[in-house]
Amino acid sequence: MSDRPDIFLFTIDALRADHLSCHGHHRETPFFDSLADRTISFSNAFSVSSHTREAMPPLLSGKRPSEFAANGFTQVPEEETLAGRLRAEGYTTGGFHSNPYLSRAYGFGAGFDEFYDDLVLGQNKIIALAQQALDRFVLNRGGQYYARAPEINERSLDWLGDADGPVFLWNHYMDPHGPYHAPKRHYAERELSAREAESLYRRSWKKPDSITDEEQQLLRDSYDDEIRYLDGKLESFFDELEQRDRLEDAVVIVTADHGDAFGEHGYYTHPRYLHDTLLHVPLFVSPPGSSVMDVDNPVSTLDVVPTILDQVDGSFGGDTGTPLVTSRESSGFEIPDREDHVFASATGEDEDKGIRRFAARGKRWKVLLKRDIETEEIVEQTVYDCENDPGEQDPRRDSGNEQAVLLLERVEQFSRDQPSQTADGEGRDVETSDEIEDRLEALGYK
Template identity: 30%
Template sequence: MNVLLVTVDSLRADRVNSRVMPATRSFADGALEFTECIANGPSTPASFPAIHASRYFASIEGLGIPPAEGDDDVRTLAETLSEAGYATAGYTDNHFASGSYHYDRGFETMYDAGGRAEAGRLKQFVQSNLEKDGALFKTIEAAYNRADALLAGATGTDSEYERAASLNDRALEWIDERSGEWFAWLHYMDVHHPYEAPDAYQRRFLDEPLSLARCRELSRKGTHHPEDVTDEEWDLIRGLYDAECAYADDQFEALLGALRERDLLEETVILFTADHGELVGEHGHAGHPPEFWESIVRVPFVLHHPDRDAAVVDGQIRLLDAAPTIADAVGRAPFDGWQGASALAVADGDVDAREYAFGDVGRRVEYGRCCARRADGWKLLRHDDGEFCFDVTESPAEEPADDRSGDVPECDELSRALDDHQERMRRLREGGSIGVAEDDRMVEEHLRDLGYME
């Protein structure tokens, strides 16, 4: 049985619907759909240790995962399948999900579009030299956006990242050359800000398509200066986000169609998921700040298995369960050090939903931002501005008036569980695996490339 893992950066679970992503909605209707999958972090660096290595981000010192040499505590899904005889290949255009952070472990072929040469280096030069603080930056922001768009035109790219269609082509070319079982991972970046879908997709959700410069201006404003975004601009940002989701939907459908034409669809286990979600105006932000609102941590998790009937599974699972689930789906034993477990056991009713889903984020905040979400929907968030507790089944918008912290016993229980989790993570960091240091200059450059820093 072949394996295909498709991860879509920044895709909210609620966008897998018949209006925005009808093909993916149809795929989910014919597969095992887990409606309560929780990301173990609000960003790519926080989520991908969970996806590829079934490890909490906070259990590893630094970013990414350790290099393969000398580390027996971490094992990736690709390594597990490679040792079982699978050919393996990965396709990504996100620095934080690339070989730079050791996610090439177990992949015979690793295509990292984010490292593709002069365009990225030139863009980094422009960003670094235009970096300014506060009001001064705002005065030159329009010029920056025009320069950014001109750079894209000069380098022949109409998108910040390599498009999903291109990654599909690369992966299918590799698949066509395989004769035995294979594992392919594709990470689509189209839905990540800046939202700059092709005009045809923008027309589905906006009165008229916006220029590349305007798309990037709105993205920068929403992520770095959200207090300045008008109601009309929030509507534009939401439309642009939905347009990117629709584009990703078409490309996922095209990939499935290509596998069907090759008579491979019914010989392939397919997991469709996302590393985290996105804010498009909720809580006064765009993008995915290091916080744990439902729009950021709820992600799609859809498993197609040729030998399993379609079903909807409402029990809570976590991205931490992705690698064990795929291994279980193809009859491979999980690695002893994986911190998640197969979600198939939840689907089959053999075990209860995961009682807790924890999320962490580091990057110079000493892992102080974190969350715990209980299977019944009670949730505790620790952000810079305090601790909040919600029953998201009753109050999914998580508005300040819905905060029950210090008011109900559920919050005390969640606080104790989160304290215990953080203490376990601290012990693991101090005694175990080491990734890329968070103060490494490469980390800051990659954060700038992805738009997290001005």
């Protein structure tokens, strides 16, 4: 076991790729740029879904989003999780984050030796209420309902210092997730109080038509402030790993669960649509040793789990993705052949309850499809030419292009193959506390 590499998986909530300077954004993100310069960077990486409940569980299990929509968005059994499988192979496992939907209340502590979800006891209402009071009046979080990057860094580094190797460390950072209220302002023209930031964020997703041009720009600028803040904190964390000599021989993956929208399609934040503003995410992979390359073929966040398992010689069946990088003794690594498109899906809610959206994304063409869950009838399909219409503003409902037609056939088949059932409510045996509900509401989930 001692010759197996450490594995570091860093996921970021609501970070869209085109707000990083290495993906063409006009504002600098120096640390992310450095990752692009020293890792295998996948410039056309797409999430499997547009919101955490269907996007993040696949990154920790290798299962498709529809499996979680069918089980009430709870984690799969421990032996099927990435952490559980690695622990069975002799890894010491640690997870650190503060997204309520990824907490112990939903089963996401399974497989981890150490698991911090920023909840005292997610299913104990009395203790949760006590923590609520502590957050608001003693720690003075002032409307901030997640642990910021410095706390995640400190806790995970403390654990790492005492952990027996090899280790699997998963850190999930919430900083770019709204409400946008960064500790330091770089771009926003005016300072917002925590209450103002939360009010503006809430109105953007509840009443998007009420957002003025000035407020839209303020939301964008404040979002970029959050990204710039996180950029510096991640740099500090990686510097510490380097000082501890933990990086060179490790498997390192940095990505996001989904993006965020700012009115491009009439909505804000990350509702259950499948435009690239929500699906296009950064993805950096560093296998042991030095590896620098830019890969522009479409890849999926579903490919992260098989990538990690390949790096530890894991002979595990049942994974649906394709390794992004495969290890080779003679050449170090190689980029395996794969399909020329990836899939995404999202289960409708509110007025779209009973609908499931599907997307097939190739290098140029993209197809969106809506299917009625009960009747299995296709109710809408749309084709986009992303090469000439990268903003997906000009839908082509009929396209004679051979590649687009083939992509449409594939997404139709894919949508038929997915489990049709969905679970009502919060899932099996989930009792959420008032604290969890309060945080979910502040984060725009309720």
